[in-house]
Amino acid sequence: MRKIFRELVTVEEAIDIFLKHYDPRPQRIEHIDLFNALGRVLAEPITANIDVPPFDRSSVDGYAVVAEDTYRASETSPVRLEIIGRIRTGHISSIKITKGLATEVDTGAVIPIGANAVVPVEYTEEKEGYVLIYKRVAPGDNIQYAGSDIIKGETLLRTGYQLTPRDIGVLAALGYREVPVYGKPKVAIFSIGDELVSPGDKISPGKIYDVNSYTLYSSVKEIGGEPVYLGIAKDNPKDIENKIREGLKIADIVISSGSSSVGYSDMVYKIVNKLGEPGVLVHGIKSKPGKPVLISVINNKPYFGLPGFPTSALTAFMVFVAPIIMEMAGLNPREKVSKLQIILKERIRGEKGRRLFKTVSLKRKDSTIIGVPLPVLSGAITTLAYAEAFFEVHEKIEFIPKGEKVSGTLCEQKLKTPDLVVAAPPSVILDKKLNELASARRNFRIKYLKMNPISAVEKLIKREVDLAGINIIDENTGIYNKHIYDKYSNIVKVWAFERDIVIVVREGNPHQIKSIEDAINKKLVIANREKGGNERAYFNHITKRIAERKGMSLTELAKHIPGYYTEYRTISAAILAVIYGKADYCIAPVDIARNYSVNWISLGREIYDIVALKEEIPNINF
């Protein structure tokens, strides 16, 4: 039972094995100032050492009296009492009241000895040292008795409460300046990978920025842990061992992400088992993501090795690590990991024999939450950006039908569905407009999904997005977008702009390209784009006319255009192909080309329309 290594286990087995070797509970108690207590977890019950109020006090401005004196008072025939003084709030007084006497008292003032009621000022009239009382009061009226609020010895807050502003007010009322809370669990975090560079540092070829350290750091903070960043480990045993050692020394729990190299598994197994008992407990879980997850305990401190892809790392963290940290923080994992009902927009295939944690992009539709599944393993940053939640597909489930409701786990503490979802081809002009829309509001979240206009309008029709961008020329007529409007009668234009479409060439235009025909004649290589996008359609529109002039079909001409059949799936890939000499030219909109060190030759104007469904036009002022 102790070592289950290299044998894949289920999600539940993994958690069970871990919990047999580690008891996640608060590690220490600290006393903190009341001003810093918000959100901290009480480590001891809070008992009143005083009565609240600590003395009988008036709950109104008025006159403290012997109630019996007022029994004959009425609106028409007042009772007259002699005023023998005034007691102000916060001040003490030796005044004693007996029958026939009254004292002026402020709200909160001490009730003098002998008085057993207060007549509110609005039922009285002061006259030459006497007060006329127009309303009878009963004993106890308008007096807050000592201990009527809180009795000495009473428990007000108990162990485990996460302190709210009101709780902190209660602590203040009892005279506590400091409060005993659980120490936050210290969580050491590092990333593994030769390719990783810290944000802010210069990036060189083959390198990418470290993402997981930052996502995990913030997630740990969000769930009540105290993250400690250890930096980036190179993908070698010495570096990894040093980081784990450092983490174990300063923290209660250690997390790494990354390193999927083939030798990693053996390497980490050896390192961890050398460092302490019981060592590796689980290495490999029947889940996706999670297969490469390593779970270990080293001398009573957990060490988790998470996958390297950002979305996988975050999901594995949420499933396997976050509940442990919360328990160590004294928080209730069931309470903090927010669950919600999500309606699936697509049929989801299960992964035979593996628990699938499927990330979804959320969209609020009236009171329901719609989830659009995202690819899990792509490693894309946009996937991370759009994955507001994930849900589980059990290893025994073949598929979940489209339209089904599933229980989702939010990737953050607070649900924030996007306020506007746009599917459109890349455009700096549209981006700027969306920035304006966001700035005019507070936390107005816009999702701008980049895709070709044909895919964009299809997503709009399926109601997965609120707006679509269309910018596609009819290859035959040369007219923009009309064929889209003809096909979809239920869409309507809500905004539009124009931009130049250009031939992108390397700096200095080494081949002196003058036009598309010129490039074709010179047998130069195009970085062509995929079907469905305007760069492809525009190129076809021009080449069709060239083919006509040459008396051939486009298909025949295409054979003489090097690169025609290689499809670059993104505009950046095409432009970079030109820059790095894989191709000589490509078609691009000028606002995108402008971001790269390239030259260009204008071809014409592109018309870019933003469209919505007629019956669901978003309430946006463009």
Place this chain on the structure above:
Amino acid sequence: MRKIFRELVTVEEAIDIFLKHYDPRPQRIEHIDLFNALGRVLAEPITANIDVPPFDRSSVDGYAVVAEDTYRASETSPVRLEIIGRIRTGHISSIKITKGLATEVDTGAVIPIGANAVVPVEYTEEKEGYVLIYKRVAPGDNIQYAGSDIIKGETLLRTGYQLTPRDIGVLAALGYREVPVYGKPKVAIFSIGDELVSPGDKISPGKIYDVNSYTLYSSVKEIGGEPVYLGIAKDNPKDIENKIREGLKIADIVISSGSSSVGYSDMVYKIVNKLGEPGVLVHGIKSKPGKPVLISVINNKPYFGLPGFPTSALTAFMVFVAPIIMEMAGLNPREKVSKLQIILKERIRGEKGRRLFKTVSLKRKDSTIIGVPLPVLSGAITTLAYAEAFFEVHEKIEFIPKGEKVSGTLCEQKLKTPDLVVAAPPSVILDKKLNELASARRNFRIKYLKMNPISAVEKLIKREVDLAGINIIDENTGIYNKHIYDKYSNIVKVWAFERDIVIVVREGNPHQIKSIEDAINKKLVIANREKGGNERAYFNHITKRIAERKGMSLTELAKHIPGYYTEYRTISAAILAVIYGKADYCIAPVDIARNYSVNWISLGREIYDIVALKEEIPNINF
């Protein structure tokens, strides 16, 4: 229009007048480290300065090839390519692939020039410097093209986004080490009152601890402000002016609470108008609480004067101040001030001509939230502790019927309804048991409402609480609790304990009281308790037998018991009356008496049962 003073305005008018003189918006931009960015609000759009990925990279472990080479590959007849090297993740390579060649690539490694696809390792076999390929790949397969994730120049995050862990991951991916966010609005806070003492300091007669500074401080923090505590001002013009001046110097907004003395209104009017323009805008709102609220702007900085009672101060803060602070923090008030549907347990009377903000204690019943209204103006700390939310009753509404649904505003960001609500007479033994129940869980919130057993069991029957405590003797038979069980057949005992019931006397027992009869014979003054509680019932039980022996009725005997008809509403008030000499003795349970410097004489054992409704027994293990 400028000065509307001493003329009560409606809630909406108050807000309108304020907004005409002050535009709540972020005050400054600061650049903070990514590790500290969680929850902060973006001040500028974040645009990609790089393509992500920045180069074409492999999405799998495998072999980079020319796709065309694999077109004839199949499971039975592999294609054979020469391996000319290996490219590891994070390393660069000068390898060039042409037809017939392949390179080993790790996940994330740079795709070499000439290659246009990657064959995953699971479809290959390495043999003596060659790789056998068992599956065809198309151009682009298993390659993440440069910019396929994020295109250079693309906007990823926009102004106003409150940064989540995922957003921070996106920023890291783009290479940002620092991020421009709005500076938190600085909010200076002080309390006014001669009676106020800071928690931790010694409390003297007539004084109470300052609560509002701490509640408001934490609330400001919770909604994205940066609180600055100025301390306590005495209730005089000089002290108040100094605090306001200090606040205006160091903060963007100033808040005080307290001071309801009659002269306050004139005093503050003069101070504020002397300090700057436009000065006092509103002083007095047609709302409850809120009547004494002061709204002013002094040289473009708002100053709010809030009521002194803790619950009133918090409610007024939530209604009038919190939205302003959120706007200044760049947050969306509508988003953060959480709303929820509450079902009312009682009929609520409106306040003619005044907007009523009614605080409620919440109880979750399956998926609905039940609200039990609390007194607003009592100044009680327990009211503050139990007021999880409040709702509005418009000034034109006469009443809201029982059972109606209202829209509530939570006093905190996150809803946490109590997990167990208990109504019972004060008991240290019960308190300890509840502490155990709470400690065994995480953030298990227990509300222990102190009240007499008759009221407690009535609340249980009305389903306002989960458990009730009953400890009342039958005055005639001397048997505990049976008459309660006889009356309510649907309640059941879930736990019980016994405790001594005693006669409480001053230290040293100055009158040498031996028994109740002895005290009566000595004509000593009792601090009697209210009807419905056991101390009263027990005293009656004893005195009835004394009366019988004397051949008189209890009513006759009572005339000879000084203090019999003065009802102390709390056990503390009765004990304190004995301590301070207002009375000579009282009846109390020993666990409460023990908290005070008093002596006692045992009378007998009290039986204290905890009961639940038969059909709704809470799932609690006592």
